[in-house]
Amino acid sequence: MKVTFPHMGNVYIAVKILFDGLGIDYVIPPINNKTALEIGVTYAPEEMCLPYKIMIGNYIQSIEQGADTILLVGSCGPCRFGEYCELQMKALEKLGHNLKFIVMDYPKDIGKRELLKRVEYLISESPKNAGEKAVAALRALKAINLIDKIEERAHYLAGYEINRGDCKKLLNQCKRDVFKTNDPNEGIKTLENYRKMIEKVEIDKSRNPLKVAVIGEIYTVIDPFSNLNIEDKLMDYGVCSKRKLTPSWWVKDAAMKVLKLNSLDLRRASREYLPYYIGGHARECIGEAMIAQKENFDGAIQIFPMGCMPEIITKAILPSISRDKNFPIMSLVVDEMTGEGGYITRIEAFLDLIERRQKDVSYGC
Ligand code: SF4
CATH class of the missing domain: 3.40.50 (Rossmann fold)
Incomplete structure (x- = not known):
């Protein structure tokens, strides 16, 4: 096999x-x-x-x-x-x-x-015994939690880093190093080291970078190839980004589903606009938009594949949230025909918009 x-x-x-x-x-x-x-x-x-x-x-x-x-x-x-x-x-x-x-x-x-x-x-x-198999499973869980945490911190700290590109470099180096080894213990040690290193990136806390939530269909938000590396682009622009849907989130959500205690924060947050489960991660998408607005993010970008049924529904709901809560949200649809040029232009235009809003707020306009 x-x-x-x-x-x-x-x-x-x-x-x-x-x-x-x-x-x-x-x-x-x-x-x-x-x-x-x-x-x-x-x-x-x-x-x-x-x-x-x-x-x-x-x-x-x-x-x-x-x-x-x-x-x-x-x-x-x-x-x-x-x-x-x-x-x-x-x-x-x-x-x-x-x-x-x-x-x-x-x-x-x-x-x-x-x-x-x-x-x-x-x-x-x-060929391993039962104990070793259990250890292997726990190690894999630890690995997914670590790499997701490193990535989350890199995406967020990129808005504060003093030397542009430090977070991205560290994140990419981490993935390369952990992939090189076939020794699972060494893999975990590598991840633990990078987990510490990412917190040591030089940052300037006095900055007020743009903060954007990346929301939408789980596969396309997680997979950089499908979303044309949107999180890398945001890091390049010095924007903090946050995404709740990760593989480790999925594992926790699946485990807690048995007790019906999964993602209570997201489900609660989505209740006002989407109180029902309609498939995919539509409720999570709405919940994330609501949470990002409450956490004073500057905007949210929704990404989903062409023809995605649950996200077509959320796309129709998000403008109401945007209007009622005065919170900019942009939707991007991706498929095999998506051209990078137009995609980047839309992201840059959105960032311009939220930057202007941020300045207007700070100058009291
Ligand atoms: S319909 Fe949407 S949520 Fe469902 S598998 Fe397709 S892309 Fe994913």
């Missing part, structure tokens, strides 16, 4: 640490890129959403490197993601690839016993 999985932001770092710890053979597809998207576009239905297409590209690039098993998380929710695994299985089968899919669905959807059966299958080829 040679396992692969689709990319989603920093997930590959934690999965690598997990599989290295378990001693399982795996393939990490090349970081999301144009070729993966082109492959996906060739084999996916045109109207399918962007994450599906990139994932197909990931699988095929991994199959070329010998992968025969695909690990992915499922969701029986009312959006296309709930159908991804079935559709992807069929699409790959049609292409003549005979692969095993291991889908980690929520226990409420498939039952605890079935979930355990799937976990057991995944780790069946691990």
